[in-house]
Amino acid sequence: MTDSATTPEAARHSTPLKLRDVTVTDAFWHTEQELVRTAVLPFQWNALNDNVPGAAPSYCMHNFKAAAAQNARKNTEGKQFVPPAYSYRGFESKPEDPAHPDPDKFYGFVFQDTDFSKWVEAVGYSLAHHPDAELEATADKAIDIVCAAQLDNGYLDTYYILNGMDRAFHNLRWHHELYCLGHLIEGAIAYYEGTGKDKLLKAAERFADYTAEYFGPNEGQCKGYPGHEIAEMALARLAGVTGDRKYLDLAKFFIDERGTEPNYFRYEGERDKKDGSADTDWRFDYPYAQAHEPVREQTEAVGHAVRAGYLYSGMAAVARMTDDPTLAKACENLWRNIVDKKLYVTGGIGGTREGEAFSYNYDLPNDSAYSESCAAISLAFFARRMLELDPKAEYADVMELALYNTTLAGMALDGKSFFYVNPLEVNPYACHKDRRLDHVKPVRQKWFGCACCPPNIARIVESVQEYAYTVSDDASTLYTHLYMGGEAKAALGGMPVRLSVDADLPWHGDGSVVVHLGEDSDGVSGRFTLAFRLPGWAGAQEATAAAISATGESPEADGSPRITRDVRDGYLYLTGEWRDGDIVSFDFPMPVRMLKANPLVREDVGKVAFTRGPITFCAEERDNGANLHLLHADVDAILADPGSIKVEDFDFRAGAKGIDDQGQGEVDQVTRHMVRLEVPAWREVVPAAVPAGDSADVPAFSPLYAQYAPAERESVTATLIPYFAWANRGENEMTVFLHD
Amino acid sequence: MTDSATTPEAARHSTPLKLRDVTVTDAFWHTEQELVRTAVLPFQWNALNDNVPGAAPSYCMHNFKAAAAQNARKNTEGKQFVPPAYSYRGFESKPEDPAHPDPDKFYGFVFQDTDFSKWVEAVGYSLAHHPDAELEATADKAIDIVCAAQLDNGYLDTYYILNGMDRAFHNLRWHHELYCLGHLIEGAIAYYEGTGKDKLLKAAERFADYTAEYFGPNEGQCKGYPGHEIAEMALARLAGVTGDRKYLDLAKFFIDERGTEPNYFRYEGERDKKDGSADTDWRFDYPYAQAHEPVREQTEAVGHAVRAGYLYSGMAAVARMTDDPTLAKACENLWRNIVDKKLYVTGGIGGTREGEAFSYNYDLPNDSAYSESCAAISLAFFARRMLELDPKAEYADVMELALYNTTLAGMALDGKSFFYVNPLEVNPYACHKDRRLDHVKPVRQKWFGCACCPPNIARIVESVQEYAYTVSDDASTLYTHLYMGGEAKAALGGMPVRLSVDADLPWHGDGSVVVHLGEDSDGVSGRFTLAFRLPGWAGAQEATAAAISATGESPEADGSPRITRDVRDGYLYLTGEWRDGDIVSFDFPMPVRMLKANPLVREDVGKVAFTRGPITFCAEERDNGANLHLLHADVDAILADPGSIKVEDFDFRAGAKGIDDQGQGEVDQVTRHMVRLEVPAWREVVPAAVPAGDSADVPAFSPLYAQYAPAERESVTATLIPYFAWANRGENEMTVFLHD
Incomplete structure (x- = not known):
């Protein structure tokens, strides 16, 4: 074995192959990419044009058109033009009359522009391998509109363009302008790499140039940084694509400045409180946005998990591109914390819905998990950038786990419905009854007003090639x-x-x-x-x-x-x-692995999970009956004969009729080749049920507490399917961990 | 065995002995009553006079004085007097300058009057057995002030007297007037029974008379009922004490009307929405207040657990006093639902903090339990009234469980700090880190602004005699x-x-x-x-x-x-x-019972709890070390030899120095005789810890997931103490259920 520390950085550092230089044609990923291309991208385009019946309008393209029209008026009216003076109309603003939105007003979430950016990013990736003249023409026209919305100075966020530029960059904590910049850059690069067309890239560069003037270490420049990170990783990527060091410097500035004292977010809040112009609560939860201490001193992954994953990705990219060992060390510390204490066995991160955030160390609840699809994707981003920094298989293991499990679980097998939240245990009865589980949906939803996860899944699936290979700098x-x-x-x-x-x-x-x-x-x-x-x-x-x-x-x-x-x-x-x-x-051997969690994970005491290769498995009620908590893996039998677990290739038949009046949980009939596990198990036999009272929603029997006796066991075989395939056959119970 | 159904009601129905006719002198309850008398009552008096340094002011006596002064002005000014026109100043209103509250204004919660009523109730019970001239003189003076606040028409709720009577009884959903009436009656009866003095009782009767005019089935009478129940049980009791059927009729009216269509709360909300005078959200969560359907049709205990317990108590009392079999049947249905599906092994009820409410059937989380002290007390109220209706030991078993465990757990062994919420499992680390556990405190608090639990504990402890005996109607x-x-x-x-x-x-x-x-x-x-x-x-x-x-x-x-x-x-x-x-x-044999929960309680799969007699036991970190989730009861050894569990009389030494800057968790040094259990157990041995990173708050070791192997077991003896005594030795882990 050679010590990697002695390897020169030029040999250790690596970057992905160009998107067009890699194709993925295997059955698994080809199917996923085709799903995105044929189902998600067209749907998404309709969504951002408010053409999805029954879905909350996005207002994304509406806003770009409104901004473009305002720009046109400015050009026509010249000095007569009076720009709008800033007014705050909410984190999400809706038209008073939904049937007649004002064509000149901004609607939707403050970050609604990113709907376009994420879509065009996925489109760019798709076009790289699957030419589609119609799609490309659609995208070109959308890009024309977006570019027409850009101000002369390069600024391009329709929220402030339409609501009043006098407060632009004044609420970095919540107003997501730099988040919009980041996504715009990512989308522009993808479209450029996929098609060779640079109109959007140039627009993104101009917005980045404007931003690089506004923010920076010099006197008179703003010392702020993104409230929702992503600009860091995007700017680093832009530096790589354009060769312009300025963008890397800006990324590094944002990273270096973050969490330092005096804390910029505190300054901003106190300033707003003082001058009475606070749009939002002037206080701020600094750890929520990883702004509680300088990033190099951070050793625990905290706060909003997607924000965190994007920040760490940016840190790793900048560490590599600037050969910064202290920043690389910080990335390693945060990585270790995630992987050793905060990672679900499904590759998900984010244990709590409070702030959609990392919970405390070893707190990995199964039924109330947040484990946002976007967070798993952000973890894959981080992992790949750690690989680029230093090729260690552990990074790839985790990246693969995130990609094959939680990321894919976010999308139904027909590509038409999506999970935000990816629990490891679901009792639909509880989801309907328990407000503490409001965030957990037992079936996928059609689309979301705050549509971050579906387009995020689209962009990573369409660019999954970039995760397969890197080539060393030398x-x-x-x-x-x-x-x-x-x-x-x-x-x-x-x-x-x-x-x-x-x-x-x-x-x-x-x-x-x-x-x-x-x-x-x-x-x-x-x-x-x-x-x-x-x-x-x-x-x-x-x-x-x-x-x-x-x-x-x-x-x-x-x-x-x-x-x-x-x-x-x-x-x-x-x-x-x-x-x-x-x-x-x-x-490669691909043994079924029966895993137990670290004993410090209280949630998983006395439980096991099954994996094989990169796939984490789960039990669904559809295959195993209700009350999955009474289904125990027969660990003794499995230990005695690991071969007692059968690995079976089979055709998984997805499909569910619309299970509620909004069609949530509906899945088209789809057949996918998969592998399932048949695992020796036993069920705790439930005593004969006393007839349930009228009110009982579940079978009832008494007493509630009884003298302990060993459970009566009925031998059964548990059927486990890949986690990513769950909830494709209607609403039903699911669990990743089985009791032992 | 004789069929109880054949027993005449006069023999089956029973009522408690008069308070003065029962004394409790045994070591256990005498100690508890002395704690309340010497520690809680004086503290409580100071609290309701805003004389507790560091505690949020109650403003209770302030409000009565302000109302009395207003009354005096009215009498002086005669027709010149202009009563205040109603203005809403919040569910809790605080003075703009806390150092100088306006002597004429109402402050505190809308139900703040009940602080006095609960105090005087406990005082009445205490004086019945422990004459105390000074305390009685204090109470008499307080009663003078309260009575001086009463309007000529009998109305007595300072919130509306001071804020404007034009909206009295206009927000029954939230504004707690009838709740104040109920507590006033309970307090007045207790003081009358304890001292023979009827001034407060007469005042309560006058308020009840006014209410009985206002509400009722006749034309022109209001068809509403309490948003927070208690008036029902209080009015029934008042009917018993005075012999006046009118009060029973009013209780019955409130019960009969509740949840019928058209729903009064919906009417009230829609009226307020229409005329724009809604103090609060016009919508209302009907099940929260048990107003979703007529009470006779209710078969599942839902909503705010204290409200529910008080309602059911009132229903049982009215069922007995009116010989109403349909109402008695509804009580039995609700009882069965609680006892078979919603009762903690500690006698607590209320599985969720969302609405401080019953959760769905069989959902009894241990660490996030609400299990409010007041809810256990309300269950004891309900159980005793079920006993009065029909003497069955099950009612007494549950009443005893609630009294000896959750009720007493609400108060520290020095009587100076209190729990609202009584979890069955506490990891203080999680309580500090996890906003989902904001409601769970690992140590008792000194007092609360919304002080319902401490005075509720005081009144039930001082009247525990009433739960010991009843005499049949014949x-x-x-x-x-x-x-x-x-x-x-x-x-x-x-x-x-x-x-x-x-x-x-x-x-x-x-x-x-x-x-x-x-x-x-x-x-x-x-x-x-x-x-x-x-x-x-x-x-x-x-x-x-x-x-x-x-x-x-x-x-x-x-x-x-x-x-x-x-x-x-x-x-x-x-x-x-x-x-x-x-x-x-x-x-009576008093075997240690190793209990398991019904298998439908998902939370408790693979766990056991220990009880002996009426006492439920728990393990504390202080006796058993940290990471109690790794401590397993050795169920095989215990099944083989139940005598392997040792029952030991011992002196429990409570005491903890102030553990935070507000002295929360501080307990005076107290020694109490108790019994503890020494239970055969084993601990899962944790692999040698990898040195923790700087950020680690808990010992760290990797990996997070590893190939399953049976846990390495270290034989230990688990020491279990009575649940009510937990958290008397500073902040530490606790669990009622042990893994098996």
Whole structure:
């Protein structure tokens, strides 16, 4: 083993391959991407144009059009034009008469512009691999409208353009302008990379330029930073795309300034309180926005989980791009805290609905979890940037867990309904009865007024390629982090390299990588390293490394192999003189793992969860009957014979008729190939029920407390399905953890 | 066994003995009553006079004085006097300058008058047994002030007297006037019964008379009913004390009208919305106040638990006094629902903080329980009235559970701090970190602005005698429901009977009752029945009945015994020719019971709780170390040998220095005799901890998820103390349920 600390940064640091240089064609991800392309993107476009019957209007494009019209008036009227003076009309403002919104007014949430940005980001990713002239024309027209809304000075947030620019950048705690900037940059880059068109990118740059003038360390510049982070990671990415250091400096400024004293958010609140102009409560929960102390001193992940994930992603990006060891160390500390104390076994984060936030250490409630889809996505963002900083398999393990489980659970198998909140245990009866579970929905919802999760799922699914590979800064090493069937192109040591990957994750662990070199097909060779992740779920690293072999590893005529191997930090590094046509084969063990949580997780005492490969499983009432809390894994039988758990390929049939009058929980009939687990289990036999009274919603029997006796056990087999597939067959109970 | 249904109502119905006719002198209750008398009552008097440094002012006596002064002005000014026109100043109104409250204004909560009523109620009970001229003089002066505040028409609620009578009885949903009436009646009766003085009673009657004119079934009368119930039970009691049927009719009207259509609360809200005069949100959560359907149709206990308990108590009282079988049946249905599906093993009720309410069936969370002290008290009220309606031991079992556990847990062992909320599991770390647990305090608080629980504990402790005995309406039977050392006097069949009870509950199950007859001491005899409850905790009824024997049960010279026995509904009826000096001996088995909850209680799967006699036990960190969730009862060892649990008499030493800057959690050094349990147990051994990061508040070790293996067990002995004694040694973890 080589100590990674001795590896030069140029070899350790890496960045994703260009989106157009990677394709994913395997059955699993192709299906997901097609779902997004065919179901989510068109729906989303209708949503941001307020064309979804029954759904709350977004007013997103309405606002851009209103701002564009105002801009046009300004140009026509010249000095006669009187810009609106700021008035606060609420965090979400709605037309007095919903049937006749004022065409000149801003409506919706303060961050409503991001609906467009997230949509265009997913569109950009989609177009990269799936040309669609109609979609592209639609996007171009939308971009025209958005760009027409931009002020001459580059500012582009319709909330303040329409409500009054005199208070722009005056409520950074709550008003999300910098969040809008961040999303605009992300969307613009994606559209640029997907289509080559830079109109939106230029607009984003101009808004970023304006912002870089406004904020900064120099006298007269504002010392604030985003209330809802994302600008940091977006600006870093913009610096990478444009090569303009200014954007990286601004990202770094936001990060360096955050949580320092005097606290900017406190200053802002006290200023507003003093001059009586506070839109919102002048007080602020600093940890909620990770602004309670300088980021380099933060060692516990706290506050709003999505904000946190975006901030940490930005920190990791800036740490890599500026070679900042103290910032990298802070990222590692926060990562450790999340992974050791605050991560759900489904890859979700955010234990409490209070502030949609991380709860305290080891507090991971199953039924009242928040575990927002967006938070899992933000964790994947963070994990990939940690990989870019330092390739360690643990980062990829967690990234994969977040992608395959909570992220995908956010979307129904027909791509038409979505979860915000991803609990690990659901009793629909409780969700309907218990206001403490107001946030937990037992079935997916069609769309949300505050539509952050569906478009976030769309953008990460359409760009999942970017999570599979990175190439080192010195172009010596191509990392394969996730095994996805498809192709990846990179230039390694000046040599064009193309990998053709055959894989069947997440269901089977075997596959192969064919190495193509050069422009032609024969006789080319080159010296470089292919690094392959050793998935944590496959077992011990050395054994897993042995599950990978390359044709060039056999001794040549001179007795030594062309390709040699080295294992470090959970990666197998295969280095040497690669030849066109070389094949790397892998066959990772994919044992079913019966996991228990750290004993400090009080919620999970006496419980087990089952995983296999990157997939976390769950039990649904549909397969196992009601009262899942009485279903126990037969841990003794499983320990005695791990093979007693059956792994079965099967066709999962999704589909549910509209289960309420808004069609919430409705899923089209869809069949998806999956793997299920048949697990030895037992059920606690419930004594014969006393006939329920009229009022009883559940079977009743007394007494409520009785002398303890060991439970009467009925042997059964528990059927576990992938967590991401739950709630696709109507409303029913679900649990990830089973009692032991 | 005799079928109770065949027993005439005059024999089945019973009422408590007069307060002055029962004394409780055993160590346990005497100590509790002395605590209340010496610590709580003086403190409470200071509180309602705003004389407690550091505590939020009550403004209770301030308001009565202000109203009295206004009355005086009215009398002086005559027709010149202009009464205040109503203005709403909030559910709780505070002076703009706390140092200088306006002497003419109302402050505090809308129900602040009840602070006085609850205090004077406890004072009345106390004076019945413990004459105290100074206390009585204080109370008399307070009563003078209160009576001076009463309007000429009898109305007496300072909130509307001071804020404007034009809106009196116009917001029954929220403004608690009828709640104030109810508490005033309860207080007035107690003071009358304790001292023989009827000034306050007359005032209460006049307010009740005014109310009985205002509300009722006749045309022109208001069809409303209390938003917060208690008037129903109080009016029924007033009817009993005065013999005036009018009060019973009003109680019955409130009960009959409740929840019928058109719903009065809906009418009230819509009226206010229409005329724009709504003080509060015009909408209303009908189940919250048990107003969602007619009470006779209600079969599930829902809504605010204290409101519910008071309503059900009133229903049971009216059912008995009006011989109303449909109302009695409704009481039984609601009772069954509570006892079979919604009762904590500590005698607490109210599973959710949302509305301080009953949660759904079988939802009994331990750590986030509400289980308000007042709610347990209201359950004791309800249980006693069910006993009065129909003597069944189950009612007494639950009443006893509520009294000995949650009610007493509400007060520290020094009588100086109090719990509102009585969780069954506390991790102080979580209480401090988790906003979802804002309502759960790990230590008792000094006093509350909304001071319902401390005075409620005071009044029930000072009147606990009333829960021990009832006498049947036909004066044939004296019921002993609770075994308390002391004396009880009753007239049975015209004969003065006095029981001298020697008992050592809740710690030991043996004792005796000496029967004294007549005015003289010798040679008197009389025919009547003494009925003794067979406690559910002692085991099967027949066996428990055998633990009671009376001297008169031996065959006489003629071969037949003077006293014969009959067991029904959990009572042993000893009937015959009693002689002065007869002794009834009892020696109830008091096994430690290891209980499990009904399997439908998801929270308690895999857990056990321990009780002995009426006492529910708990484990505290102080005795058992931290991380109580890793402490398991060794159920196999206990099942194999129930005697492996040791029952130990010991001296519990309470005491904690002020643990925060407000002295919350401070307890004086107090020693109390108790019984503790030493229970075979094991602890899950936690792997060697990885050194915690700077941020870690708890010991850290990874990984968060690991391959399942049976827990490494360390044999230990768990020390369990009575639940009511928890949190008397500073802040620490506690749990009632242990994992099995």
